[in-house]
Amino acid sequence: MTLFDGITERVIETPRLNVNILERVGDSPQTPADRTVVLIHGNVSSSLFWQELMQDLPSDLRVIAIDLRGYGGTEHAPLDATRGVRDFSDDVFGALQALGIETAHFVGWSMGAGVIMQYALEHPVLSLTLESPISPYGFGGTRRDGSRLTDDDAGTGGGAANPDFVQRLIDHDVSDDAPTSPRSVFRSGYVAPGFQTENEDVWVESMLTTSTATGNYPGDSVTSANWPGFGAGDIGVLNTMTPGHFDVSGIADLAEKPPILWVHGTLDAIVSDASFYDLNNLGKLGIVPGWPGDEIAPPQPMVTQMRDVLERYSTGGGQVTELSLDGVGHTPHLERPAEFRHGLLTVIGYVGPAAHPAPPTEAVIIRSAD
Template sequence: MQLLPGVRSVVVPTDRLEVHLVEYGPEEGVPVVMLHGNLSTGRFFEHLFPGAPQGYRIIAPDMRCFGDTERLPLDATRGLADWADDVAALLRALRVERPVHLLGWSTAGAAIVDFASAHPVTSLTFLDPVSPYGFGGVLADGTPCFPDFAGSGGGIVNPEVVRRLAEGDDTTESPFSIRSVMRGSYWLESHSEPREDLLVAEVLKTVTGDDNYPGDSVASPNWPGSAPGTTGIINALSPKYCNWTRVVDLDPKPPVLWTHGAEDTVVADASMQDLGTLGELGYVPGWPGADVFPSQPMVSQIREVLGRYAAAGGHVRTEILPGAGHSPHIELPELWSGVFWDFVGAAERG
């Protein structure tokens, strides 16, 4: 589908891989980098570009495993550090030398902390981020339910979703086709997305398999029978490898914005993609009970860690947006954009 007016599509060779991105605004503008999450691409931000204030250069890359970026494996044992290093390589190639405003949606919430741990940033925005303790298989304090982190990683993904992605299924004939998944979890059922065909086509570019989505897995004696492997995006999100609680230790501490859809069912205290929730509801047999494998309180974990960031001297602005699910920038673009650009402008002024 054609790009919106003023939006540029570019493929940038870097010292790590070739990165495809969409961008907007003057090349000498203040850099704002927007990183998408799992099963999405940079074009999930494109609709926001024309309404942006003048003077900003918005850069939205397709991350490794997704979109039109070069198809290389992802090392899950580094958490989301491959993504962070890819962004650093991209900025070097683009000759962006000043600190950026950095946004991470969902999965990329962990990647922006990896980046900020190694590079100065002007601000950090968490958009419905993955929990600071990763996704699945942990208790409230981040302790794993099982020593091998069973119940998280590539083995927990429904293989029918992967099969339909690989086959390019753009229909709604199954609840496991990506169009159905979007309507059921990306945004609320009440939202009618005018760019749905484009976004479905973008997700169907996902690289499936053990190296990328969902990744490999290993057999486990613990429920539900699999533990994280070492490659691919869902393993990178496993608490075995993903932990961004070190945001508390950043020095200096950039201002932080956390925006979250109040009705998000993906990153929630009882996520409908968390095996603890699904087991309790009877969707996954053999659930060992809430004393062993409860729902992961993801939003509460985010709130607690960012509370520690504030207590350590950081500035945190929190906006929980009613009437939005996992994609408030898509469901409520004007409201979300107003919050975001107000925050970025304040951070830019210092």
């Protein structure tokens, strides 16, 4: 069974599409906004990844995990990537309106962090927890200041997906017999080396809910005269995060600045200043041939870009806390649940009977800017 004890799912009908959500048994629809937490998953995953955290959060909170379109039990409607991640954020807004939730605390993981940053540009939020967030300037193809390397975003978008990985999603492959199987990708990309979990089968099943229909994962591409020979397309998941379509750096200039928690691991293979999913970095390492050099195709400094934008947010009066977890990969909420839980409860200002003491301080590095 993929649903854990105390977790239920249901489909919400909205004017946009049918949205699947996970909830906890006993959570009250009358819970006030300041005790409501909305969880948004990342790429090639679903709300199933949040279940351990949902079980562990205090019972007097209302916790909702939403499947984005093309994932989990939500409709597999195509994505207009020219809108960036706005199709995703508009879907989330529609689902919350159907539930009667005007605002809440938002937690976004990886691509989901990009979705909630976009959401915050358009709707009021009480706090943002950004877990292993995509850069505010998209995935790949930018310099530190967010400027694009090429006009066609060469090396980014749908063409960057590994075709064998896509085929294994289609085949519902649960094996670990190749580096491109979803299970192997989970072990090498989602978590730090050596991490063990008794729920790996559930996480793999979650990955396998990813729709590969036209307009979903990974998306289309176009031929490019720039290395490595392809550019971003206009439909599908990976194209929503290309720099020509995606830029949420404007959060630094929000007039009303909710508190932000930024959680990331030092061994994140996906979101990094030297990401193993960045074609320019793979070219620099000699894995992808023909790399034209740092002047033309430098690796994207994803973590540095996030820090720069959050420093601007802080300078403008926002409260930012950085939680950097040594030895952790792309999924801090799975790998270091106690630290993640404590950070989340702190940023939402939770005070209650289930507010546990902080974990040992040597396990985390926290920087806070006022």
